[in-house]
Amino acid sequence: MRSVNIENVSKQFGQMYGVKDLNLEIKAGEFFTFLGPSGCGKTTTLRMIAGFYYPSKGKIFFDERDVSRLQPNKRNIGMVFQNYALFPHMTVDENIAFGLQVRKFSKAEIQYKVDRIRGQVHLAAYGNRKINELSGGQQQRVALARALVIEPDILLLDEPLSNLDAKLREETRIEIKRIQSELGVTTIYVTHDQMEAMAMSDRIMVMENGHIKQIGTPQEIYNRPVDRFVANFIGETNLIEGTIQEINDEDIKVKTANGHIFTGRKQQSSPTLTHMIGDKVFISIRPESIHLGVGDNTLTGKITFVEFTGISVNYIVDFTAFSLKVMIINSYDHIKKLGEDITINIAHDSLYFLGE
Numbered sequence: 001m002r003s004v005n006i007e008n009v010s011k012q013f014g015q016m017y018g019v020k021d022l023n024l025e026i027k028a029g030e031f032f033t034f035l036g037p038s039g040c041g042k043t044t045t046l047r048m049i050a051g052f053y054y055p056s057k058g059k060i061f062f063d064e065r066d067v068s069r070l071q072p073n074k075r076n077i078g079m080v081f082q083n084y085a086l087f088p089h090m091t092v093d094e095n096i097a098f099g100l101q102v103r104k105f106s107k108a109e110i111q112y113k114v115d116r117i118r119g120q121v122h123l124a125a126y127g128n129r130k131i132n133e134l135s136g137g138q139q140q141r142v143a144l145a146r147a148l149v150i151e152p153d154i155l156l157l158d159e160p161l162s163n164l165d166a167k168l169r170e171e172t173r174i175e176i177k178r179i180q181s182e183l184g185v186t187t188i189y190v191t192h193d194q195m196e197a198m199a200m201s202d203r204i205m206v207m208e209n210g211h212i213k214q215i216g217t218p219q220e221i222y223n224r225p226v227d228r229f230v231a232n233f234i235g236e237t238n239l240i241e242g243t244i245q246e247i248n249d250e251d252i253k254v255k256t257a258n259g260h261i262f263t264g265r266k267q268q269s270s271p272t273l274t275h276m277i278g279d280k281v282f283i284s285i286r287p288e289s290i291h292l293g294v295g296d297n298t299l300t301g302k303i304t305f306v307e308f309t310g311i312s313v314n315y316i317v318d319f320t321a322f323s324l325k326v327m328i329i330n331s332y333d334h335i336k337k338l339g340e341d342i343t344i345n346i347a348h349d350s351l352y353f354l355g356e
């Protein structure tokens with residue numbers, strides 16, 4: 001396993017930038033995810049790491065080695081894409097063995113390595129099955145085995161689960177994570193699915209328009225987003241606009257347009273926020289951090305939407321100047337009805353302040 005260092009990398013397509021001035025270090029053995037909406041530059045970055053694109057500017061290192069202009073087949077990388085690109089009429093073993101044959105391993109070595117990796121992806125009994133006789137999830141595990149059997153320094157995965165249905169996605173996600181942590185291979189994962197990114201990654205890079213927005217652990221990104229884009233993109237949140245009314249070393253009071261005052265902790269603010277009385281701020285409140293009844297930041301409003309999902313009861317509650325999505329984890333309590341009044345509270349620690 002190797003580290004990946006991206007230094008000042010840009011990729012231009014004519015006048016347009018796919019990515020611009022990217023600086024990034026992925027540690028050896030890390031599960032690192034590129035996350036962002038369509039067109040933000042995830043695949044372009046991955047392709048430069050793979051060697052399918054060369055950077056227009058800047059350098060890429062695997063450990064100390066400059067690979068910026070090295071051909072893909074000289075980089076010792078394993079790759080899995082959303083369309084598995086397996087040979088459908090060949091067997092599982094023939095597919096897995098492909099990269100080893102290209103590398104001219106002996107027959108005995110190939111069989112040993114193929115058997116071993118087939119066991120690791122939980123397909124031990126499937127060596128002689130044809131690819132078109134496998135389920136989508138099994139096919140994706142063959143693709144993974146084929147990428148891993150060459151013992152790559154770096155594993156690149158580009159939306160590998162997007163062709164699978166929801167249940168299989170989750171199962172395969174768990175399998176990929178298990179195999180990755182058993183083998184300890186440095187893994188770079190591309191997705192636009194924030195749940196997937198959160199569940200699998202050691203660290204996540206959130207991208208927008210060819211730029212890095214934030215790099216951090218799933219918890220950092222979820223609990224301490226740098227701005228409204230990240231807060232909105234990672235999970236659901238309520239954003240309420242207001243102005244700073246009062247401030248001291250510990251607390252901030254923010255007044256909304258209809259005169260409501262929210263009190264929160266100063267340390268629960270994005271690092272880029274300046275704290276001056278009169279400044280405009282946004283309060284981010286996660287739906288699951290809102291509770292029923294009286295407490296800190298108590299409010300009473302009218303229910304304009306209600307749904308029961310099994311895990312939770314979700315409400316939208318109108319407070320005239322703003323509305324809040326509220327998620328009450330299923331407690332078998334009475335479910336309130338559309339049009340009813342509801343009293344909610346939000347702990348001071350659950351408010352998070354963002355700049356414009």
Ligand SMILES: Nc1ncnc2c1ncn2[C@@H]1O[C@H](COP(=O)(O)OP(=O)(O)OP(=O)(O)O)[C@@H](O)[C@H]1O
Pocket residue numbers: 013016017018019036037038039040041042043044045192
């Ligand atoms: N070969 C190309 N020629 C011209 N523009 C390109 C090319 N490849 C990518 N782009 C542009 O670069 C930007 C980044 O594209 P990229 O494919 O990296 O995005 P992405 O985040 O992977 O999106 P998606 O999730 O849709 O795959 C986009 O605006 C895209 O249109």
